[in-house]
Amino acid sequence: xxxxxxxxxxxxxxxxxxxxxxxxxxxxxxKGILLWNIEKQEDVYTMCIGLRSFYELRPIARKTKVRVVxxxxxxxxxxxxxxxxxxxxxxxxxxxxxxxxxxxLFVWDIQVTGNYQVTDDVFYSFLEQEGIHTGMRRSExxxxxxxxxxxxxxxxxxxxxxxxxxxRLVIEVKENDMSVPEVVKxxxxxxxxxxxxxxxxITDMIVRCGVPKVSIGSEVAKGDILVEGxxxxxxxxxxVREYRPVTPDADIVLEHTGTFQAxxxxxxxxxxxxxxxxxxxxxxxxxxxxxxxxxxxxxxxDSVLEACPVKALEYLQIPCMVGRITYREYQKxxxxxxxxxxxxxxxxxxxxxxxxxxxxxxxxxxxxxKIETKRAGWTAHGELLLREAAVSLVDSRAEDxxxxxxxxxxx
Numbered sequence: 181x182x183x184x185x186x187x188x189x190x191x192x193x194x195x196x197x198x199x200x201x202x203x204x205x206x207x208x209x210x211k212g213i214l215l216w217n218i219e220k221q222e223d224v225y226t227m228c229i230g231l232r233s234f235y236e237l238r239p240i241a242r243k244t245k246v247r248v249v250x251x252x253x254x255x256x257x258x259x260x261x262x263x264x265x266x267x268x269x270x271x272x273x274x275x276x277x278x279x280x281x282x283x284x285l286f287v288w289d290i291q292v293t294g295n296y297q298v299t300d301d302v303f304y305s306f307l308e309q310e311g312i313h314t315g316m317r318r319s320e321x322x323x324x325x326x327x328x329x330x331x332x333x334x335x336x337x338x339x340x341x342x343x344x345x346x347x348r349l350v351i352e353v354k355e356n357d358m359s360v361p362e363v364v365k366x367x368x369x370x371x372x373x374x375x376x377x378x379x380x381x382i383t384d385m386i387v388r389c390g391v392p393k394v395s396i397g398s399e400v401a402k403g404d405i406l407v408e409g410x411x412x413x414x415x416x417x418x419x420v421r422e423y424r425p426v427t428p429d430a431d432i433v434l435e436h437t438g439t440f441q442a443x444x445x446x447x448x449x450x451x452x453x454x455x456x457x458x459x460x461x462x463x464x465x466x467x468x469x470x471x472x473x474x475x476x477x478x479x480x481x482d483s484v485l486e487a488c489p490v491k492a493l494e495y496l497q498i499p500c501m502v503g504r505i506t507y508r509e510y511q512k513x514x515x516x517x518x519x520x521x522x523x524x525x526x527x528x529x530x531x532x533x534x535x536x537x538x539x540x541x542x543x544x545x546x547x548x549x550k551i552e553t554k555r556a557g558w559t560a561h562g563e564l565l566l567r568e569a570a571v572s573l574v575d576s577r578a579e580d581x582x583x584x585x586x587x588x589x590x591x
Contacts, residue, residue: 190231190255193217197224198246207240231257287316288499289348297336297355306333315499318344326351371409371425376400377570380436390428406432409576425576434570437563440549442529444522445557451482451510464501478509517558526551526560543567 196204205225208215213236218227229237234250241248290312292303307313310329312321323342330340330353339354374390382398390407394400407428415421456478462471464487487503517525530549537544549562 186230187255190253190257191228192231192234192250192254193226193228193252194234195224195226195249195251196246198241198244200244201225201246204240204244204246207244208237211236211240213237226251231255284347285318287318287321287344287347287349288314290314290351291348292351292353294353295337295355298334298353306330312349318347321349371423371576372427372573373405373409373576374407374428374430374432374571375574376402376404376406376434377572378402378434378436380434380570382406382432383435383567384433385430386432387428387430389426390430392430400434406430406571428573430571432569432571433567435545435565435567436570438566439561439563440530440533440547441559441561442526442533443557443559444517444526447514447516449512450515452513453508453510456509457506459504459506461504462502464503465499476507478507480511481507481509483507519553522558523551526558530560537564537566541568 198204201223205215205218205227208229213229213233215227215229218225220226237248290304290307292300295303310326312326321344323344326342327340330351331337334353336355337353338356341352343350379401380399382394382396382400385392385394385396385406387407390409391411392407393405400406407430409426409428410423411426412420413422413424458476458478460472460474462469464470484506485503486506487501490500490502534544534547543566545565545567547562547564549560549564551558551560
């Protein structure tokens, strides 16, 4: 008999002593009465017996002249009557079950997975506009219609699936591997131009659409047109009949000089914690929050918030959160950089700047950055030779050159 069956049916632990306790055990075995965990302590035997079998012991005890006393009780038959006498416990149990049943009728958590091009903020904002939010009734949720609305709203989403896991709404989406570039159109039909964002020299140039105005090796200034977005359409006589506005498409690399400059003061302020701290606990339920009145005698302090949602089950979340806020007192202390510390800090700033350029796809050809000591601190400054696609699209500035073409053809 397994342990859970024994506890379901109930069993007791008894103490047996008297004239012939060993004979008592033998007679129980002969009559098929199960005894277990039999132990002897001096002249007293202890053992366990099922609740139903216990009522069959009276004639055996009389025959062997022993006394049988219950020392402990186990199992459901003893647990339920005891709980029924505890009204407060029953009331709490009833309220907990009722709260669990009512909470299971609502959506308390929304999880979106698989979205990379569409950010979480955009997705949750869309769901809010569609009336999908935490605290809504499960019966008000139409998952099939929600999936259609998501595919209509976001062109990047090719597949979507929604399901309810307990009180959690899980939305899975799949997006295009490559986003479709947006075609830039000019309302006035004047097209766009690719212009230089800085002074430099063209080192690489591949034009797929548009009219190139420069070539490799050309020196350009900031704002110069590199690729024009108006393609001339010629008539049979060689004159320009019209210009077709397009959006230029080209890969252009500029080599130019960039600068770096950073300043570090001689002194700085650091927090020094005193070791004094205070902790306050709070409970957040729905839109309400309960927390004790904060009595703070710290002049300067940091706060650390720790909170966790309350979960009845893995998939059953309730709108309740408990946590604590710890306040740590500190004092501001003035320190001065040593030469080695200042160089380390400035070198870190230089490396961070170079890493930022690298992340943007900027190629660093050479760099000449120096660290110098000033009266009130240190400076790092210098020049860098860079190669990057420093171009941008602007509205076309080209004027109609049809007249010039006509004059050229007449000549």
